Amino acid sequence: MSGFSSLNTAVTGLAAAQRAMDIAGQNIVNANTPGYSRQRVQLAEVATATSSSLFTGGGTGVGGVTVTGVARIRDVFVEGARAAAGARQAALTSQTSALTGAQQLLAEPGDTGLQATMDAFYSSWHDLANNPTDVAAGSVVLQRGIAVTDQLHALANGIAGQWTTARDSLQDTLTQANQAASDLADVNSKIAAGLVAGRPVNELMDQRDQLARSLGTLIGGVATPGQDGQVSVSVNGVAIVAGATAQQFTLAGAATLGGAAADPPRLMWGTTTVPVDSGSAAGYLAVLGTDLPSLASTVDGVATSLKDIVNTVHATGFAKDGSPGGPFFAGTDALSMSVVPTSPDQLAITPTAGTIDGTVAMQIGDLSDDGVAETALGRPGPSAQWRDVTTLLGVRVQSLKNAGDVQDSVVAAADSAVEADSGVNLDEEMTNMLQYQRAYQSAARVVTTVDEMLDTLVNRTGLVGR
Amino acid sequence: MSIRITQQSISASTMRGLQANLSRMQDLQAQLSSGKRIAVASDDPSGTASAMTFRSQQAADEQYLRNIDQVSARLGVTDNTLTQLSDRLRGVRDLLVQAGNAGLGADSRNALAAQAAALKSEIVDLYNTTYLDRPVFGGTVPGQQAVDPTTGVYIGNDQSVQTRISRDATVRIDVKGSDVAADTTPALLDRIVADLGTTATIPSADFTDLDATLSKVMQALGDVGARASRVDSTKANVDSHRLDLVARISENEDVDLPQAIMNLQSQQVAYQSALGASAKILQTSLVDFLK
Numbered sequence: 038m039s040g041f042s043s044l045n046t047a048v049t050g051l052a053a054a055q056r057a058m059d060i061a062g063q064n065i066v067n068a069n070t071p072g073y074s075r076q077r078v079q080l081a082e083v084a085t086a087t088s089s090s091l092f093t094g095g096g097t098g099v100g101g102v103t104v105t106g107v108a109r110i111r112d113v114f115v116e117g118a119r120a121a122a123g124a125r126q127a128a129l130t131s132q133t134s135a136l137t138g139a140q141q142l143l144a145e146p147g148d149t150g151l152q153a154t155m156d157a158f159y160s161s162w163h164d165l166a167n168n169p170t171d172v173a174a175g176s177v178v179l180q181r182g183i184a185v186t187d188q189l190h191a192l193a194n195g196i197a198g199q200w201t202t203a204r205d206s207l208q209d210t211l212t213q214a215n216q217a218a219s220d221l222a223d224v225n226s227k228i229a230a231g232l233v234a235g236r237p238v239n240e241l242m243d244q245r246d247q248l249a250r251s252l253g254t255l256i257g258g259v260a261t262p263g264q265d266g267q268v269s270v271s272v273n274g275v276a277i278v279a280g281a282t283a284q285q286f287t288l289a290g291a292a293t294l295g296g297a298a299a300d301p302p303r304l305m306w307g308t309t310t311v312p313v314d315s316g317s318a319a320g321y322l323a324v325l326g327t328d329l330p331s332l333a334s335t336v337d338g339v340a341t342s343l344k345d346i347v348n349t350v351h352a353t354g355f356a357k358d359g360s361p362g363g364p365f366f367a368g369t370d371a372l373s374m375s376v377v378p379t380s381p382d383q384l385a386i387t388p389t390a391g392t393i394d395g396t397v398a399m400q401i402g403d404l405s406d407d408g409v410a411e412t413a414l415g416r417p418g419p420s421a422q423w424r425d426v427t428t429l430l431g432v433r434v435q436s437l438k439n440a441g442d443v444q445d446s447v448v449a450a451a452d453s454a455v456e457a458d459s460g461v462n463l464d465e466e467m468t469n470m471l472q473y474q475r476a477y478q479s480a481a482r483v484v485t486t487v488d489e490m491l492d493t494l495v496n497r498t499g500l501v502g503r
Numbered sequence: 504m505s506i507r508i509t510q511q512s513i514s515a516s517t518m519r520g521l522q523a524n525l526s527r528m529q530d531l532q533a534q535l536s537s538g539k540r541i542a543v544a545s546d547d548p549s550g551t552a553s554a555m556t557f558r559s560q561q562a563a564d565e566q567y568l569r570n571i572d573q574v575s576a577r578l579g580v581t582d583n584t585l586t587q588l589s590d591r592l593r594g595v596r597d598l599l600v601q602a603g604n605a606g607l608g609a610d611s612r613n614a615l616a617a618q619a620a621a622l623k624s625e626i627v628d629l630y631n632t633t634y635l636d637r638p639v640f641g642g643t644v645p646g647q648q649a650v651d652p653t654t655g656v657y658i659g660n661d662q663s664v665q666t667r668i669s670r671d672a673t674v675r676i677d678v679k680g681s682d683v684a685a686d687t688t689p690a691l692l693d694r695i696v697a698d699l700g701t702t703a704t705i706p707s708a709d710f711t712d713l714d715a716t717l718s719k720v721m722q723a724l725g726d727v728g729a730r731a732s733r734v735d736s737t738k739a740n741v742d743s744h745r746l747d748l749v750a751r752i753s754e755n756e757d758v759d760l761p762q763a764i765m766n767l768q769s770q771q772v773a774y775q776s777a778l779g780a781s782a783k784i785l786q787t788s789l790v791d792f793l794k
Contacts, residue, residue, distance in 0.1 A: 068510060140543050146554035146756065156562035163566045167573040167666060170636050392643035392662060399667055405563050406670055420559055428552045431544025438545065449519055453512050460509035464789040471793075 042099075043487045049101030050480030053080055056104045057473040064461045072247040074111045074459040076239055081105045109239040112458045113262060116246060119451035120253040120260060124315040126448045127254045129441040131210075131320030135203045136328055136434050142195040145427045152423055154188045155343070157181050159405035165386060166395030166402060175381020178398075182365065182376040189340050193333065193372040200294040200329045204302060207321035211288050211304065214255040214318070218283040221248040221270065226281035229265040238266060252277065256286070256304065257316035272304075273312040286311055290325075294333055301326035328433070335426045337370040343419040344368060346404055350413065354385030354397030361385065362397070510788070517781045524774040531767045534758045541756050550755055557752045563670065564745040571668050571738045574676050577634045578731045581678055584632040584639065585724040588683065591626045592717045595619055595695060599713065602698075602705050616700035623692040627652055630685045637664075640680045649680050655689030668737045674730060683723045684716040691716060 057078045067073040083100030144150040158181040165174040224245045231238040249268050252258035258270040258277055270278040277284050289310075290302035302325045304311040304318060313319045344366035354362040362385025368374035378384055386398035404410045410418025417425070534540060544551040598615050601607075607615075630650040632639050641649035641659030649659035659680040665673040680686055695709050 137543075137545075140545060143544065145544060146541060146551050146558065148558075150555075152555050152559055153562070156559050160562060160566040160569075163570055163667065167570060168635050387643065389643065389662070391645060392660070393637065393645050394643035394662065394664060396665065399665065399673075402566070403667060405559065405566075420555075424552050424555045427544050427555065428548045431546075431548035431551050434543075434545035435548060449516075452515065453506075456509055456512040456515065457507040460507075460511045462507065462509040467789040467793065 044484060046099055046101040047480045047483035047487065049083065049103060050483070051477060053078070053102045053104055054473045054477035054480060058470060058477070060107060061466045061469045061473065065463065065466050068461040068463060068466075072243050072250075073461070074109045074239070074243055074246075075461045077108045077110060079105045079108050107237060107239060109242055110459050111242075111246070112455075115451070115454045115458055116250075117260070119448070119455050120250050121315070122444065122448045122451045123250065124253040124257045126441070126444040127317040128257070128315045128319040128323075129437060129444055131206070131317040132323050132328070133320075133434065133437040133441055135199060135206075135321065135324040136430065136437065138202070139196060139199050139329065139332060140430055140434050142192060142199070143427050143430065150427075151185070151188050151192065151339070152420060154181075154185050155420060155423070156405060158185050159402050162398045162402035165384070166399035169386055169393055169395035169398065172381050175384050178384060179376060179378060179381065185343070186366070186368075186374040186376060189336070189371040189374050192336050193370070196329055196333045196336065197294040200297065200325060200333075203321050203324045203329070204288075204292070207302065207318060207325065208288055210255050210317045210321065211286060214252060214258075214277070215283075215285045217248050217251050217255065218270070218277045218285070221245065221252065221268070221278045222281050222283035224248060225267040225278070229267055229281065232266055242266060253316060255316050256311075256318040257313050273314060275306050275309060275311045277306075294329060297325060298330045298334070301330075332426070332430060333371075335422070335429075339419045339422045339426065340368065340371040340374050342414060342416070342422055344374065346410055346414045346418060347401060350397060350401050350404065351385050353388065353400075355387050355390040356385045357382040359390040361390075513784065517777075517785065520777055521774070521781065524770065524777055528767070528770050528774060531763060531770060535760075535763050535767065538758055539756055540758050553755050554752065557748050557755065561745060561748045561752065564741050564748065567667065567669050567741045568738065568745065570666050571734055571741065574666050574668060574674060574734050575731065575738075577639065577676050578727055578734065580632065580634045581639045582724065582727050582731065584629050585678075585683065585720055585727060588626060588629045589717060589720045589724065591622050591629065592688075592713065592720060594622050595626075595692065596710075596713055596717070598622075598699060599695065599705050599709055613700055616696050619692065619696045619699050623655075623689065623696060624652075626692065627655060627689055630680075630683075630688070640678055640683055640685050642677060642680065649685055650689060655693065657686035657689075659685065668734060669741050672737060674734055674737075678723050678727060682719060682726075684719045687712075688716050 057080075060076050060078050064075050080102055083103050145152060147153070158178075161174070161178045161181040165171070165178050168174050224241055228238045228241045228245060231241060245266075245268055246260075249258070249260035249270055252270045253260070256272055256277070258272050260268045260270050263269050263280060267280050268278070269276060269280060277286060284306055286304045286306050288302060289305045291297045291300040302322060304313055304322075313322055344364075347366055348364045351362045351365040356362060363383075364377050365384075366374055367377050384398070386396075387394040388396045404413060404418065405420070407418055407421050410420065533542065541547050541550050541554060598619050602612065602615050627650050630640055631648045631652065633647050636647055638644065638647055638649040638659060641647075642662040643664060644659045646658075649657065651658050657680055661679045661681055663675050663679070664677040666676050667673045684691075691709075691712050695713065698705055698709055
């Protein structure tokens with residue numbers, strides 16, 4: 038033990054305190070940085086080889102302190118739980134928002150929905166029955182019929198529009214995911230290189246975890262830690278990032294609502310279909326492949342039921358010129374529905390040719406009643422079907438919203454677990470700063486003390502009596 | 504193990520709480536400003552199904568009431584026509600009775616015959632009464648006449664014309680021509696006019712036939728009156744059903760105002776206290792106390 042080695046010991050203390058202050062500063066300035074994990078200096082005492090001699094003193098083994106590393110505080114399990122919760126939440130959010138838009142299209146319950154339009158259409162037939170020779174009443178029937186077809190067209194177009202919007206959003210999501218995958222692969226390779234070279238990689242690791250998490254939110258990718266601080270991400274077994282290499286997923290399947298039932302949109306890796314079950318993409322895929330096509334087909338069902346039921350009764354009548362009643366509606370689905378008669382004279386409202394009688398018009402008007410419609414059609418009538426469509430979509434959106442609310446609290450819990458682990462507590466950092474400030478001051482005091490000792494030794498020795 | 508709390512987690516949970524508070528406020532605000540509890544189907548799917556059914560039934564009821572107004576007007580016209588018809592037929596019968604006076608000369612007889620002929624043309628006109636361009640005694644005949652005014656031949660048919668006046672009921676709105684003797688009366692009246700002008704004693708067949716006609720008309724009048732009263736009682740039923748639906752629609756869809764306002768008030772109190780508490784907690788840190 039020499040006076041000079043004591044100085045060295047104090048210097049290691051100064052350096053360690055300095056480094057610890059740096060880290061506290063880094064933590065404080067990044068307190069609000071998304072994805073930042075708090076860091077801690079890891080200190081270790083340094084022992085010197087114990088050897089004793091006349092000149093080195095008594096081998097006490099005091100070597101000071103050293104910074105062995107800067108630890109990044111992060112729990113992979115907590116982080117994994119948060120990523121899974123976030124991915125599920127993203128799926129629910131995207132599905133809910135697309136279906137909420139579809140629900141707005143229905144405009145039910147209200148005075149402007151298809152139900153009200155159909156009711157007005159049926160009513161106009163009763164008015165015509167009351168006054169079978171009135172051309173104006175006949176024109177009203179034709180106009181109300183056209184109003185029904187217009188509304189069906191608007192619905193079909195609206196649903197197709199929602200579908201296209203959802204597909205665009207899916208394409209956007211996929212582009213972001215592919216970008217995140219190549220960014221992640223890049224960061225992975227930097228981390229590996231940094232670790233080999235012994236450079237600090239904590240900040241890169243924060244980036245890495247952020248990217249892995251966004252892959253979870255976008256396409257439900259699950260991160261697995263690999264060698265050299267790298268993270269691999271796979272979607273239900275299909276790898277999108279493996280170490281420093283990234284794959285690109287593509288979007289396949291129908292590009293319009295029409296083909297969606299036969300050829301649903303899907304994510305592909307080369308020729309393999311990627312089974313996506315969480316993340317925004319999963320929500321969009323459910324909307325594109327199932328929800329909107331089935332909504333469109335039930336609306337088509339309403340349209341064809343209306344066509345069948347009105348045409349069946351209309352065909353039993355005779356027009357003004359005595360010719361048998363032709364179809365009132367034509368078309369095969371909601372989008373192609375149209376009104377066939379062009380003038381009130383073509384409406385077949387009399388049950389016997391050559392008479393003036395509104396009986397058939399009355400029977401068509403009677404179809405507004407669910408019971409009459411079901412008897413005539415052999416299945417629930419268009420109004421009942423339409424109520425079913427509205428109610429089922431309402432139940433779907435409601436249950437998605439409820440599931441979303443539950444998932445929100447799951448995500449909140451997972452977020453606070455991660456935050457509790459990795460977040461920066463400013464009070465704690467302040468305390469640390471004070472603590473290391475004191476350590477620095479004390480170490481400096483050791484330096485001055487040793488200096489005074491040496492001063493005594495160097496300048497005062499052998500000067501007795503001078 | 505106590506959970507580690509950070510400034511971020513405090514502010515995150517504060518934001519979550521305030522957001523939840525605000526979103527409940529917004530829901531209540533939307534309900535209060537629109538007055539509707541159900542704006543879209545997902546607000547209450549089963550309530551939506553009821554709302555749609557109720558509205559559909561309401562539309563049907565309104566149509567039934569419109570139909571009933573038409574039926575009432577038409578039956579009123581028919582009733583009025585039948586009353587006039589019976590008056591004219593009684594007039595003819597009076598002439599027949601006058602003709603029984605043995606002291607009448609040929610001029611007087613001719614005058615009676617001329618009066619009868621005038622009444623006959625009035626009666627034929629009454630048989631051709633129309634409502635909204637449709638003959639009320641002509642069934643479903645094309646054209647606007649039940650009896651040919653020149654030949655006096657019945658050209659209508661006996662097809663009934665029905666109108667729906669409620670979900671379960673239709674009512675016949677015309678009167679069969681044969682039920683008011685539209686098919687026989689013109690010929691009978693021609694015969695009576697001829698008898699009045701020529702024969703000294705009126706054959707008793709003229710009286711019996713005319714009485715039979717009159718009784719048919721009176722019977723038809725009673726029938727029309729009965730139908731009108733049935734239509735009136737149906738109207739009362741349909742109207743009360745419609746009003747009931749209005750109440751049920753409101754009950755189903757409309758916001759319970761006192762409750763919504765109460766909820767909004769308590770929500771506001773909750774929001775303000777959340778804001779106050781957050782402001783206090785978020786302001787302080789160790790920095791405030793270090794020198």
